[in-house]
Amino acid sequence: MRTQAGLRATVGALAAIFWKGIKHYTRYPGNFLLYLALPFLFTFMIFGMGQFVGGGNAASNFAARTGTSNILVYEILGSAVWMTSWVVVEDVGVALRDEQMKGTLEQNFLAPINRFTLLVGLSLCDIVITTGIFFIVAGVTIAITFPSGFLGLFGAFLALLIGLVPLFGIGFLFAGFVVKFKEPYVFTQIINLVFATLTGTYYPVTFLPYWVQLLSGILPQTYVIQNMRLIVLENQTLVSLYGSFFILLVLALAYPILGYAIFKQIEKRASVTGEFSKY
Amino acid sequence: MNSRNTDQLRIIEEFKAAFLKDLRSYLRYPAWLLGDFISTPLWFFFFAIGVALFAPTTQSSTGASEGPGLQYFYMGFVFIILFSTAVWGIGQSVRNEQMAGTLEQFFLSPVNRVILIIGRWARVFLTDSIIIGYTTLLVYLLGGGLVRLLNPVLFLFALGLYEVGLIGFGLLFAGLTIRLKSYNTISNLVFFSYMILTGALFPITFIPMPFRYVSMAIPFTYFIDLMRNAALATPTILPESWEYLTASLLSVSMLLVGFVAFNKIEEEARMRGSIATS
Numbered sequence: 001m002r003t004q005a006g007l008r009a010t011v012g013a014l015a016a017i018f019w020k021g022i023k024h025y026t027r028y029p030g031n032f033l034l035y036l037a038l039p040f041l042f043t044f045m046i047f048g049m050g051q052f053v054g055g056g057n058a059a060s061n062f063a064a065r066t067g068t069s070n071i072l073v074y075e076i077l078g079s080a081v082w083m084t085s086w087v088v089v090e091d092v093g094v095a096l097r098d099e100q101m102k103g104t105l106e107q108n109f110l111a112p113i114n115r116f117t118l119l120v121g122l123s124l125c126d127i128v129i130t131t132g133i134f135f136i137v138a139g140v141t142i143a144i145t146f147p148s149g150f151l152g153l154f155g156a157f158l159a160l161l162i163g164l165v166p167l168f169g170i171g172f173l174f175a176g177f178v179v180k181f182k183e184p185y186v187f188t189q190i191i192n193l194v195f196a197t198l199t200g201t202y203y204p205v206t207f208l209p210y211w212v213q214l215l216s217g218i219l220p221q222t223y224v225i226q227n228m229r230l231i232v233l234e235n236q237t238l239v240s241l242y243g244s245f246f247i248l249l250v251l252a253l254a255y256p257i258l259g260y261a262i263f264k265q266i267e268k269r270a271s272v273t274g275e276f277s278k279y
Numbered sequence: 280m281n282s283r284n285t286d287q288l289r290i291i292e293e294f295k296a297a298f299l300k301d302l303r304s305y306l307r308y309p310a311w312l313l314g315d316f317i318s319t320p321l322w323f324f325f326f327a328i329g330v331a332l333f334a335p336t337t338q339s340s341t342g343a344s345e346g347p348g349l350q351y352f353y354m355g356f357v358f359i360i361l362f363s364t365a366v367w368g369i370g371q372s373v374r375n376e377q378m379a380g381t382l383e384q385f386f387l388s389p390v391n392r393v394i395l396i397i398g399r400w401a402r403v404f405l406t407d408s409i410i411i412g413y414t415t416l417l418v419y420l421l422g423g424g425l426v427r428l429l430n431p432v433l434f435l436f437a438l439g440l441y442e443v444g445l446i447g448f449g450l451l452f453a454g455l456t457i458r459l460k461s462y463n464t465i466s467n468l469v470f471f472s473y474m475i476l477t478g479a480l481f482p483i484t485f486i487p488m489p490f491r492y493v494s495m496a497i498p499f500t501y502f503i504d505l506m507r508n509a510a511l512a513t514p515t516i517l518p519e520s521w522e523y524l525t526a527s528l529l530s531v532s533m534l535l536v537g538f539v540a541f542n543k544i545e546e547e548a549r550m551r552g553s554i555a556t557s
Contacts, residue, residue, distance in 0.1 A: 053334045058333040197325045
């Protein structure tokens, strides 16, 4: 039997986990289609309700509060980012629980790879999935309704890529909680909703009470959504938004370290108490 | 006469057993309870803030508007919670048993399947009513003007029609879960389509014309239109008496269709041996 060691083994393991994730998505395409449909459905709902509440002045009221009259692009960018965080929470956070339910978590943990590789492998698949969601949802909407902002889409995508790193860190943290507290779907439901509410998915975070804005400030999606809107709708450049990108980079460093440290701590305790096989 | 009484008693006992079984199961997972109590009002506030961006600028900047739009929206939110009883309450009950590997035992018991499913509906209806009550209290405390109920009697009558229709729809959906395995995707799509197409959150006059015909072909559009009319005195789609008649017929028809469809799908699944295939 031939064994591999070092970098080559890690890359092999990452590739295997990545392809497993991709196969899962291609085998159950309904999940991916749902991620594509939800941003439009939510945006349409908000838009419809907004038209009813605001009447003939709905668009001007919106513009007065957000600084843009392009309601569709404003809302769809927020929706697309929300869906990416939804994917990460569902996939990275809940993946270990799914393995636990299927009885395959022990085999995964017994494989000669470290846990960080396992978690990063899960995240790699999500980079492809979230990229697909972003370009199909936001890209198509912008190309059709706001072609002059299309070039900004690439800057917006860069913001998303940087924002994914801290999000994966949150996913690691979540994975740890799921191993400990079991009930992942309740956590998922609440976390997705809290992210949507706090990060300004459909409104500027300045609309929230001040103390809530403090919580928004520690979530990476808040900066991703803000930056995307500024880049696409107001032609801002990555350079002019350097302050916000700097915070995003700090979060990109802090969350994975914090998330993995907490995950390891919970994992260590679970291996002593035998929590892994309990569900 | 005696055997009729015995039958009725048996049905009540079956219903009670199904209801208690589901209630016990629900209370055994307090995280679900907590999740429902946190996420339900959060969904409302999340959408309310988004919608408040469109409201006239003279209203409160927190979105706690007292205008008819947000009252309409709050009522729609209640309809959505109730609709979820059909999709995730009744429909998913079969899927849950299928996933847990207990569906065969469930179906082998000498009990009417529909009664078992209605027992589940009763539990979901009870817990959803508590959640609606709690959220209503919360919304009332934050902005009292959002909660109005002008004609409680008519509202309860329309709610009854809606619930009967929901049970029928839930039975149909429960049947579909035996046949279709990607249940979550389908239920999510049905759920969000309901939110947009039935006028739950905004009047169907805001839906572009070809799609409005689809809205008018969905029975739920009329149930919620009547409930809203009773609560907020909003104009009805059809003349009021005609709409009550139409809604009553639709409600009973939905129950019958759901009942027949569920039994037929179950029978086919028994022949194919696919009842417990997950």
